[in-house]
Amino acid sequence: MSMNFEFSAHQRELQLTARAFANTHLSGIRALLRPLTTPEARFEATRPAYVAAVEAGYLKAQIPSALGGTFTSLLDFTLIVEELMAVEASVPLSILSTGLGLMPLLFFGDPAQCRRFIPPFSRGTGAPLAAVSFSEPDGTANYHHPDPALGFQTSARLEGDEWVLSGKKIWTPHARGWGGSGADLLAVAARVDLTKPAQESLSIILIPGNSPGITVTESIETVGHPGAEVCIVHYDNVRAPRENLLGQVGDGIRIAETAFAATAGLVGIMAVGVARKAFDMALQFARNERRGGAVPIIAHQNVATILADMKAKIEAARYLSWKACDNFDRSRGQHQELSILSKVFCSELMLTVITDAMRVVGAEAYRESNGLAELLKDALAYPLFDGGNVGVRRLQLQRILAGADYDPMAAAEGQFTTS
Numbered sequence: 190m191s192m193n194f195e196f197s198a199h200q201r202e203l204q205l206t207a208r209a210f211a212n213t214h215l216s217g218i219r220a221l222l223r224p225l226t227t228p229e230a231r232f233e234a235t236r237p238a239y240v241a242a243v244e245a246g247y248l249k250a251q252i253p254s255a256l257g258g259t260f261t262s263l264l265d266f267t268l269i270v271e272e273l274m275a276v277e278a279s280v281p282l283s284i285l286s287t288g289l290g291l292m293p294l295l296f297f298g299d300p301a302q303c304r305r306f307i308p309p310f311s312r313g314t315g316a317p318l319a320a321v322s323f324s325e326p327d328g329t330a331n332y333h334h335p336d337p338a339l340g341f342q343t344s345a346r347l348e349g350d351e352w353v354l355s356g357k358k359i360w361t362p363h364a365r366g367w368g369g370s371g372a373d374l375l376a377v378a379a380r381v382d383l384t385k386p387a388q389e390s391l392s393i394i395l396i397p398g399n400s401p402g403i404t405v406t407e408s409i410e411t412v413g414h415p416g417a418e419v420c421i422v423h424y425d426n427v428r429a430p431r432e433n434l435l436g437q438v439g440d441g442i443r444i445a446e447t448a449f450a451a452t453a454g455l456v457g458i459m460a461v462g463v464a465r466k467a468f469d470m471a472l473q474f475a476r477n478e479r480r481g482g483a484v485p486i487i488a489h490q491n492v493a494t495i496l497a498d499m500k501a502k503i504e505a506a507r508y509l510s511w512k513a514c515d516n517f518d519r520s521r522g523q524h525q526e527l528s529i530l531s532k533v534f535c536s537e538l539m540l541t542v543i544t545d546a547m548r549v550v551g552a553e554a555y556r557e558s559n560g561l562a563e564l565l566k567d568a569l570a571y572p573l574f575d576g577g578n579v580g581v582r583r584l585q586l587q588r589i590l591a592g593a594d595y596d597p598m599a600a601a602e603g604q605f606t607t608s
């Protein structure tokens with residue numbers, strides 16, 4: 190995208206096609222999920238929409254063309270993500286979680302690894318699932334702790350030509366797989382030597398989700414995104430060939446941070462999509478409802494002012510997400526500052542847009558069937574996942590800001606290296 194923000198014909202087509210897809214395949218999903226009482230049942234119910242999203246090319250759109258996909262840029266992909274999220278967040282979250290699951294491979298996989306693992310995801314058919322299995326039940330925030338006795342405890346040791354991996358993970362998306370068959374691919378973070386700190390030992394190993402020794406002990410009942418499943422996973426002497434290690438031993442922090450930074454830019458636009466829906470609902474209400482008065486409530490200054498401020502926040506968050514993804518694209522993943530900033534800023538600001546929408550609507554917003562509270566429940570996840578805003582401010586952003594070569598204008602000017 191050039192400085193004038195003009196959409197190319199291709200970008201406009203991506204946007205309109207995604208809008209039509211969402212209206213056709215995603216708009217009825219919440220009603221379908223509502224009567225289902227378990228996370229497993231709700232996730233299974235999203236399968237036709239997930240298949241439709243795969244067939245529409247939304248997995249391929251996250252895979253570079255050199256590897257069989259149709260990815261053009263993260264910036265282009267934001268146009269798709271916003272349109273899907275503005276209709277229904279659950280299925281897009283599953284598609285994006287699979288995209289996140291592939292990121293370590295896409296950024297750090299060698300040609301042989303890419304040839305082995307990517308084809309099911311670039312085919313454009315079926316319902317392949319991938320996930321990053323990083324977070325641990327005893328805490329993720331200190332995963333990088335320099336004391337080897339602390340931090341992540343999932344281990345992988347080499348036995349002959351095989352990794353043998355044991356430990357527990359939490360919040361691993363759809364690890365149970367469709368019908369309990371296991372996800373197709375898990376990128377699991379494990380320390381190859383528990384006597385050495387994460388900086389030297391944390392590594393990412395690719396593991397098919399149906400490998401013997403993997404048990405999903407729980408599908409977590411979450412506050413929002415009712416159709417997207419997140420699991421607690423036990424790894425008990427799970428075996429994987431030596432060549433399933435991504436990069437080198439000790440690359441785990443760098444790989445995870447790059448993968449999460451790529452999705453950070455997308456989290457910003459996910460939040461925008463959900464907030465846009467809240468704005469549309471509040472606007473409709475304000476234009477059509479008089480609430481016993483003489484005029485539609487939008488004619489009252491206080492209502493119009495809230496709506497105007499909501500719109501300004503959405504516009505600002507959207508452009509920041511675009512710019513963050515553009516920087517990430519042009520730096521080939523090396524400029525992560527704006528991605529993380531946009532994730533933090535947009536995810537928090539868009540929560541205020543949704544509560545503003547509830548203020549416009551008033552008490553009716555508290556009726557379950559109104560739908561605004563559901564949007565709030567979905568959006569509550571965005572500051573908490575992808576490392577959490579507390580965590581990425583404290584770790585990545587602090588490190589970037591404290592760096593000896595930090596240039597505060599580099600993000601705006603697009604000045605970065607692309608080694």
Ligand SMILES: Cc1cc2nc3c(=O)[nH]c(=O)nc-3n(C[C@H](O)[C@H](O)[C@H](O)COP(=O)(O)OP(=O)(O)OC[C@H]3O[C@@H](n4cnc5c(N)ncnc54)[C@H](O)[C@@H]3O)c2cc1C
Nearest residue numbers: 321322323324328329330360570573574575576577579580
């Ligand atoms: C819907 C959803 C999807 C997710 N998807 C994935 C996924 O695909 N893959 C994956 O691996 N994980 C996933 N997660 C987990 C997510 O990425 C979390 O951000 C991550 O686990 C970190 O959690 P946490 O910050 O709450 O860490 P915790 O370790 O639980 O820490 C909790 C809090 O303690 C405080 N704290 C702890 N230590 C410190 C410290 N040293 N300094 C200051 N404060 C501290 C902070 O306030 C922190 O927020 C998902 C989570 C959700 C809810």
